[in-house]
Amino acid sequence: xxxxxxxxxxxxxxxxxxxxxxxxxxxxxxxxxxxxxxxxxxxxxxxxxxxxxxxxxxxxxxxxxxxxxxxxxxxxxxxxxxxxxxxxxxxxxxxxxxxxxxxxxxxxxxxxxxxxxxxxxxxxxxxxxxxxxxxxxxxxxxxxxxxxxxxxxxxxxxxxxxxxxxxxxxxxxxxxxxxxxxxxxxxxxxxxxxxxxxxxxxxxxxx
Ligand SMILES: [Zn+2]
Numbered sequence: 532x533x534x535x536x537x538x539x540x541x542x543x544x545x546x547x548x549x550x551x552x553x554x555x556x557x558x559x560x561x562x563x564x565x566x567x568x569x570x571x572x573x574x575x576x577x578x579x580x581x582x583x584x585x586x587x588x589x590x591x592x593x594x595x596x597x598x599x600x601x602x603x604x605x606x607x608x609x610x611x612x613x614x615x616x617x618x619x620x621x622x623x624x625x626x627x628x629x630x631x632x633x634x635x636x637x638x639x640x641x642x643x644x645x646x647x648x649x650x651x652x653x654x655x656x657x658x659x660x661x662x663x664x665x666x667x668x669x670x671x672x673x674x675x676x677x678x679x680x681x682x683x684x685x686x687x688x689x690x691x692x693x694x695x696x697x698x699x700x701x702x703x704x705x706x707x708x709x710x711x712x713x714x715x716x717x718x719x720x721x722x723x724x725x726x727x728x729x730x731x732x733x734x735x736x737x738x
Contacts, residue, residue: 554714555710555714559710562703563617567618568613571613571624588673588676590631599630605637608631608636609622611628615642622682627683628682630676639656650666
């Protein structure tokens with residue numbers, strides 16, 4: 532048997548990361564977001580629109596940077612969130628509501644307001660928490676961006692009819708309710724498997 536001293540043991544345990552356990556109900560937010568995003572229209576901007584947008588944000592199209600932190604950008608993020616309280620806000624996918632973003636900022640910001648998130652000292656990857664030096668300058672650019680164009684905001688219920696709109700959301704609730712039932716089954720299976728394995732392996736659901 533290998534003999535491991537205390538320092539080595541500490542190093543090895545720190546090097547390992549047990550993949551996070553998944554739960555059925557842990558996907559609730561993903562499902563709700565999918566229901567929202569499936570009905571959000573997207574508008575392709577013109578080259579002139581993109582040029583104006585990047586000029587306002589002081590970003591060179593040959594060196595695309597994250598509007599929030601300045602890292603290399605990997606996608607465009609919705610500046611104003613599409614989802615609030617598990618329903619669409621009415622904002623859509625269009626250039627006036629999109630800014631280049633890195634993956635870290637995009638996933639850390641989530642559905643929060645960009646202002647609140649940028650100055651957050653608790654969000655793990657917010658620019659303030661990461662100590663990004665020119666956060667105030669970036670916030671001023673984003674404020675200018677917000678004033679560039681009035682964003683499109685649509686009223687789904689008025690467009691398609693209240694009844695149809697509510698039916699769509701009751702389907703979403705039904706899917707989530709079914710997931711809760713699946714979670715109960717998963718808990719039973721997990722407990723039985725743990726009995727066989729002689730250990731308990733299930734952490735609490737994050738959602
Ligand atoms: Zn970023």
